[in-house]
Amino acid sequence: MPDLNFRVDGAEPVSFAATPTLSLKILVTNSPPTEVIHSAVLQVQIQIEASRRRYSAAEQSKLVDLFGDPDRWSLTLRSMLWTHANTVLSSFSQRTLADVHVPCTFDFNVAATKYFHAVEEGEIPLTLLFSGTIFYAGPTGALQVAPISWNKVARYKLPAQVWRRMMDEYYPNSAWLTIRRDVFARLLEFKMRYGIATWEEMAEHCIEALDGEPLHQ
Numbered sequence: 001m002p003d004l005n006f007r008v009d010g011a012e013p014v015s016f017a018a019t020p021t022l023s024l025k026i027l028v029t030n031s032p033p034t035e036v037i038h039s040a041v042l043q044v045q046i047q048i049e050a051s052r053r054r055y056s057a058a059e060q061s062k063l064v065d066l067f068g069d070p071d072r073w074s075l076t077l078r079s080m081l082w083t084h085a086n087t088v089l090s091s092f093s094q095r096t097l098a099d100v101h102v103p104c105t106f107d108f109n110v111a112a113t114k115y116f117h118a119v120e121e122g123e124i125p126l127t128l129l130f131s132g133t134i135f136y137a138g139p140t141g142a143l144q145v146a147p148i149s150w151n152k153v154a155r156y157k158l159p160a161q162v163w164r165r166m167m168d169e170y171y172p173n174s175a176w177l178t179i180r181r182d183v184f185a186r187l188l189e190f191k192m193r194y195g196i197a198t199w200e201e202m203a204e205h206c207i208e209a210l211d212g213e214p215l216h217q
Helices: 057-062 070-076 111-118 160-170 181-193 199-210
Strands: 003-013 021-031 037-048 080-089 095-103 123-137 143-147 153-159
Touching (some): 003 160, 080 111
Antiparallel strands (some): 123 143
16 A cells, blocks of 8 residues: 655746746655556645744734734744645656645735745745545556545745745735725725825825824825
8 A cells, every 4th residue: 555755845936827826846755666656636735834933023023913922922923824735646656756836825914925925034834734545556456546644744944035036026026905895995085085196105195194294185
């Protein structure tokens, strides 16, 4: 019966995808090595192990929205689900290298996006939990089916600059937010009332108003 093991060998942005996408390079090995794997449906749950690294003062200030004040992080800093991904492995007998494409978002309503944006340097600790189904040749050559064991885990330290390079490729010098339609309608009315040309200019006016500076009509 197959016994698959997994190791992450690297990560890189996928160019020209419909949405920002990271490709994780997964080395898959099987024991016994002579056993023929016809194919496998691989499912991956990816978690961010936020407590497994240190943070600069600038990073801590950006993470308050997620974990609260740093003096409470011994209680609030925790692992968080990033996303799920899947792929299909083609036939192999001992080992194969699989590309697992991980769709990403730049929506700052998503906790993982806030986390990735806050981490400026270094590496982001990830834990990958694997599951799925294996189709393999039994002792007589007949096709057999087996599940991937639920205890299959791999850890990987994703360079923060890989995520930033991907977002710079898809959204150069920009970010985006999702807001309720009624709030958008009020913002649009505000923008038209004061003849503000761009959304960036409108945001700057709002920031100035909150800072106690007069709003220029």
